[in-house]
Amino acid sequence: MRILSNLAAAGAFQSSGLLDEILSELFEFTSSIMSLNSSGLNELLSKVLSVIKHLLDCSVSCIASSHFTKHWVAMTEIFSQILSSSEDSTGRVVYEASTCITSVLSKVANALKTSDSDTVNTPLMIERSKQILDRAKTCGLMEQLCICLATAGSGLISGSSTMLRTACEACKAIWSLIDGVEALYMKSNPSLFPVTAFRSCSMRRLQIQDRERVSLVGTDSTRMIDAFVRAFLRSKAVQVAVSYCLRQRMETSLQATIQILSRCCLQSAIIPGILCGLPTSLPSTTVVSGGGDGSIVYEIFSVLSLCASLLSKDPQAGETAKTKFANPSLLATHSCLLLAIIAQCFKSSGRNSALFVLTTSMKKQQARLSVLAHHFSSDDGKASLHPHSASAMLALSCILSLECGTPVESSISEVAVPLIPRTATLCEQLKVLDGNGTTKPHNSSGALSYWHGLRDGCVGLLESRLKWGGPLAVQQLCASGIPLLLIELLNHNHQIASAQETASSGYQVGVPSIILQCLEHVETKDLGRPVAFLAKMAGHKPMAVHLVGKGLLDPNRVRRLLDSSSPREVTLDILMIISDLARMDKGFYEHINRASVLEILKDFLIHEDPNIRAKTCSALGNMCRHSAYFYTLLQRHHIIGRLIDRCADPDRRTRKFACFAIGNAAYYNEMLYDELRRSIPQLAKLLLSSEEDKTKANAAGALSNLVRNSSKLCDEIVSNGAMQALLKLVADCSTIALNPSRKDGLNESPLKIALFSLAKMCAHAPCREFLRSSELFPVIGQLRQSPESTIANYATLIISKVGGT
Numbered sequence: 001m002r003i004l005s006n007l008a009a010a011g012a013f014q015s016s017g018l019l020d021e022i023l024s025e026l027f028e029f030t031s032s033i034m035s036l037n038s039s040g041l042n043e044l045l046s047k048v049l050s051v052i053k054h055l056l057d058c059s060v061s062c063i064a065s066s067h068f069t070k071h072w073v074a075m076t077e078i079f080s081q082i083l084s085s086s087e088d089s090t091g092r093v094v095y096e097a098s099t100c101i102t103s104v105l106s107k108v109a110n111a112l113k114t115s116d117s118d119t120v121n122t123p124l125m126i127e128r129s130k131q132i133l134d135r136a137k138t139c140g141l142m143e144q145l146c147i148c149l150a151t152a153g154s155g156l157i158s159g160s161s162t163m164l165r166t167a168c169e170a171c172k173a174i175w176s177l178i179d180g181v182e183a184l185y186m187k188s189n190p191s192l193f194p195v196t197a198f199r200s201c202s203m204r205r206l207q208i209q210d211r212e213r214v215s216l217v218g219t220d221s222t223r224m225i226d227a228f229v230r231a232f233l234r235s236k237a238v239q240v241a242v243s244y245c246l247r248q249r250m251e252t253s254l255q256a257t258i259q260i261l262s263r264c265c266l267q268s269a270i271i272p273g274i275l276c277g278l279p280t281s282l283p284s285t286t287v288v289s290g291g292g293d294g295s296i297v298y299e300i301f302s303v304l305s306l307c308a309s310l311l312s313k314d315p316q317a318g319e320t321a322k323t324k325f326a327n328p329s330l331l332a333t334h335s336c337l338l339l340a341i342i343a344q345c346f347k348s349s350g351r352n353s354a355l356f357v358l359t360t361s362m363k364k365q366q367a368r369l370s371v372l373a374h375h376f377s378s379d380d381g382k383a384s385l386h387p388h389s390a391s392a393m394l395a396l397s398c399i400l401s402l403e404c405g406t407p408v409e410s411s412i413s414e415v416a417v418p419l420i421p422r423t424a425t426l427c428e429q430l431k432v433l434d435g436n437g438t439t440k441p442h443n444s445s446g447a448l449s450y451w452h453g454l455r456d457g458c459v460g461l462l463e464s465r466l467k468w469g470g471p472l473a474v475q476q477l478c479a480s481g482i483p484l485l486l487i488e489l490l491n492h493n494h495q496i497a498s499a500q501e502t503a504s505s506g507y508q509v510g511v512p513s514i515i516l517q518c519l520e521h522v523e524t525k526d527l528g529r530p531v532a533f534l535a536k537m538a539g540h541k542p543m544a545v546h547l548v549g550k551g552l553l554d555p556n557r558v559r560r561l562l563d564s565s566s567p568r569e570v571t572l573d574i575l576m577i578i579s580d581l582a583r584m585d586k587g588f589y590e591h592i593n594r595a596s597v598l599e600i601l602k603d604f605l606i607h608e609d610p611n612i613r614a615k616t617c618s619a620l621g622n623m624c625r626h627s628a629y630f631y632t633l634l635q636r637h638h639i640i641g642r643l644i645d646r647c648a649d650p651d652r653r654t655r656k657f658a659c660f661a662i663g664n665a666a667y668y669n670e671m672l673y674d675e676l677r678r679s680i681p682q683l684a685k686l687l688l689s690s691e692e693d694k695t696k697a698n699a700a701g702a703l704s705n706l707v708r709n710s711s712k713l714c715d716e717i718v719s720n721g722a723m724q725a726l727l728k729l730v731a732d733c734s735t736i737a738l739n740p741s742r743k744d745g746l747n748e749s750p751l752k753i754a755l756f757s758l759a760k761m762c763a764h765a766p767c768r769e770f771l772r773s774s775e776l777f778p779v780i781g782q783l784r785q786s787p788e789s790t791i792a793n794y795a796t797l798i799i800s801k802v803g804g805t
Contacts (some may be wrong), residue, residue: 001047008054019055020067026052027074034081042093049078049096056103063111069131075100076139083147091155091163094148098169101141105176108132112183126187133180133220142224145174146231146238153237156244167241168253174228175256178263181221222267228260229268239274246299251325254303258334261296262449265341269349272342276356284349290356291368297342297357300335301368304392307332308374311388329388332375336391337449339372340457343398348520354402354412362411372396373419376457385429390454393429396420397460413468420461423473427480429458430489455489512537513550519557527570531561535573539580548581548588553595562600568609575604575615579622586626593630598637605642610651617646617654621661628668640665640675647682647699656695659683663702670709677713680706680720687725687754697750700726704757711764718770723761727776729754734779737786755783755794762801771802 004022013019026048033045056071079097088094108129136142149170155163231238245257264271270280277295282288291297310328325331339357346356358365375392396419403412421429447453462482465473477483515530515537522530534552537543551557560566561574578597581588604616620643623630634640643665646658662679665672683699691699703722706713717723733751758780761767771777783795 001044001051004051005047005054008051008058011058013055013058016065016067019058020065020071023052023055023067023071026055027071027078030078031074034078034085037085039088042088042090046092046096049093049100053096053100053103056100057107063108063125063128063132065128069128069135072104072132073135075104076135076141079141080139080144083144083151091152091166094151095166095169098145098148098166098173101145102169102173102176104132105136105173105180109176109180109183112180112187126184129180130184133177133184136177137220137224142174142177142227143231145170145177146228146235149174149241150231150235150237153235153239153241153244156240157237163241164244164248168245168248168250171242171245171253171260172256175259178221178224178260181224185221221263225260225263225267229264229271232264233268233270233274243294243296243299246296246303249303249306251327251331255331255334258300258331258338262334262338262341265338265345269345272345273351273356275342278356284351287351287353287355289360291359297339300338301371304332304335304375305367305371307335307388308371311375329386332388333391333448336372336375336388336395337452339395340391340398340452343395343402347398347402352402354399356402357399358412362415365411366415369396369399369415369419372399377421385454387448387454390457391448391452393457393461394448394452395457397457397464400464401460416464417468420465423465423476423480423482426458426462426465427482427485430455430462430482430485459486512543512547516547516550516552519561524560524563524565525567527561528567531570531573535577535580538577541584544581544584544588548591552577553581553591555594555596558595558597559600562597568612571604571612572615575612575619579615579619582619582622583625586629589623589627589629592623593633598630598633598639602637602639602642605639605646610649610654613646613649614651614653614657617643617657617661621657621664624661624664624667628671631665631669631671634665635672635675640672641678644676644679644682647679647686652692652695655686655691656698659686659695659698659702663698663705666702666705667708670712673706673710673712676706677716680713680716680722684720684722684725687722687729693750696729697753700729700750700753700757704753704760707761707764707767711766714761714764714766717761718766723758723767723770724774724776726754726758727771727774727779730758730783731776731779734783737783737788737791752790752794755780755791755798759794759797759801762798768802771798777802 007013013022030045030048030052033041033048052075056075075097079101082088082094082097111125112129149167152163152167152170156167232242242257242261245253248254261271261275265275273280273282273290275296276290277292277297278288278290291301307325307328310325311332343354343357346352354365358368372392372395376389376396396416400412400416448456462477466477469476512534515533518530519527534547538547538552558574561570578592578595582592601616601620604612607613607616620630620634620639624634643658643661646654647662649655649658662676662683666676679702683703686699687696703717703726707717730751733749733754736749737751758771762771771780780795780798784792784799786792786795
């Protein structure tokens with residue numbers, strides 16, 4: 001084993017065939033040793049695994065080799081056997097096995113992230129990587145690594161430090177597995193930030209269905225993180241092991257642990273509280289001191305303090321740090337992002353106090369907020385655009401956002417206000433200048449993570465300055481041109497020639513989806529303007545398709561916007577959006593159905609506001625415009641009865657749209673005829689009243705649809721006077737129809753629709769008999785002489801069907 005180890009370290013194995021042969025022998029030898037089940041062989045076993053790790057490192061360039069996949073299968077089987085053995089009291093064997101797992105997974109992740117799509121071997125490499133990761137899923141590797149972490153944590157709790165290396169290596173392996181799965185997903189699902197991948201860290205994500213929640217990292221990654229979250233929540237030993245990994249200040253395990261915890265916070269609303277040392281049963285409205293000594297958040301701030309020393313321009317400050325990191329800026333970036341995510345998760349779950357993260361000690365509050373400020377401030381007071389600086393601004397702004405509604409006199413505000421950059425600095429930070437001095441739009445390099453842009457923190461601090469600075473801060477920011485700058489950041493276009501171009505460029509850079517996502521962060525009382533903006537955009541089909549694809553009709557979002565606490569104008573705009581989408585294309589029907597709005601629309605039919613009743617009738621009518629898709633659902637939710645009642649509504653617009661909806665509900669088949677039977681006297685009454693012409697036309701059209709698909713309702717149409725009402729309407733309009741000089745007056749007249757309805761009724765014997773015997777029937781014969789060809793043709797058709805002269 002020593003000979004093989006020395007040869008591997010010297011780079012003596014250049015032949016992939018030789019490596020494969022040696023690895024095969026070593027895996028077989030390892031299985032033989034383990035079959036003896038003797039603790040006396042642990043030293044030899046750990047040495048064999050160490051050599052295997054060295055050889056796997058040497059052969060990792062051969063990921064595309066089928067032999068490598070075979071070796072991976074053997075290694076996962078051995079790892080599983082080691083975990084189930086009780087003969088490893090020192091933890092050395094499981095540590096060496098973990099290093100083998102980490103070695104393969106980290107190299108797979110790196111290969112997937114750095115591979116060039118133009119390289120010939122790339123497709124095969126991706127396929128082999130997929131096989132390796134598929135094997136990890138099928139063998140339950142994540143669950144095994146969590147067991148490994150729990151075993152290490154149990155040893156640490158008992159006072160043994162021998163398991164520390166194992167805990168660190170297990171975290172590295174877990175992160176490498178998640179990283180590899182995410183990298184593979186992104187290979188086939190590329191996303192550019194923020195145009196197609198903008199997304200909130202809100203815990204609303206937990207309410208999204210699996211098919212919708214994997215837009216960035218994929219189902220496999222989500223399931224693996226779920227597995228780790230379950231282990232973390234159930235096992236105190238796992239929590240201890242994670243905490244020890246942070247305390248050791250080993251850069252690779254620190255990075256891995258922080259990355260894992262960031263994703264866990266997004267997966268479970270309980271995790272952020274545990275990281276801050278809060279009781280799991282604590283009500284969200286109860287404010288206690290969090291982030292105290294010994295908590296994971298305490299460790300994160302300690303890491304940030306160390307990174308600040310290493311990144312300091314003062315050489316002596318860096319030399320005082322006992323730990324040296326190869327990349328302190330990257331570690332600082334991920335540490336700040338974790339703090340930002342924790343704060344955002346607290347805010348979305350109703351924990352509105354920075355004390356959850358900063359403790360109640362003003363001294364610690366000062367130290368923690370200052371270390372964040374140190375990362376984005378330099379001696380000259382200018383703000384930097386480095387990722388670690390931007391992430392520090394984000395962390396500070398997210399923590400300060402927890403103080404929503406807190407008076408300026410609070411201890412947090414006293415500490416924080418002097419640390420927020422000056423207005424001029426914030427203004428400069430929001431600008432991105434290229435070589436020509438013009439503003440450069442956001443792109444993929446302007447992202448801190450899947451969820452955060454490079455200037456999100458700056459905008460957050462701008463909000464804090466506005467919140468705590470009073471009227472003077474507003475005046476200063478307006479004088480600095482901040483409002484225009486914010487608008488430019490939204491549309492990324494300085495020279496807009498027209499409103500049409502505004503819409504086009506805004507759509508191309510994702511402004512609609514950005515406005516949509518902003519709704520999650522806007523208080524209910526302030527939803528009016530952004531929703532009105534969305535309603536305008538939803539009237540244009542390309543933008544409508546874009547918005548629906550981004551979750552415009554997400555059930556949770558729609559339920560919130562149509563809630564009784566929502567402003568009246570928001571309710572009306574959402575109803576208009578539903579109505580416009582339904583009118584625009586039947587392809588939106590399925591999305592509207594998924595929004596689960598029918599019960600809400602049913603209640604809106606008896607709303608006290610006539611405008612809401614009218615908009616609801618219009619929406620229901622358009623939901624039946626293109627097909628019978630909603631017929632069954634209207635029946636199931638007992639909506640037809642209330643819709644019929646709206647034909648007698650005190651509001652004229654509601655009556656008009658109710659007739660429109662009833663007509664469409666009868667158009668495609670007779671499914672709803674029995675329920676619609678009760679509408680016949682209502683429609684007949686509207687034809688004889690002083691209604692506006694459009695309402696009468698809608699009522700006449702509805703009656704024609706009630707005989708369109710069968711003769712089921714013909715007797716009721718005759719007995720309730722509906723045909724007589726149609727004939728009376730025709731007679732009243734006949735004078736205009738027979739006058740050539742008043743031809744234009746027919747454009748708004750309901751006469752054509754009334755004649756069309758009578759023509760449809762003539763297909764059924766009861767209706768023909770009534771027409772033939774009516775004293776008004778001769779009027780139909782006169783209309784054959786109308787100068788309006790459509791009217792003359794309808795009249796001729798009716799006469800021919802009835803058999804008159």
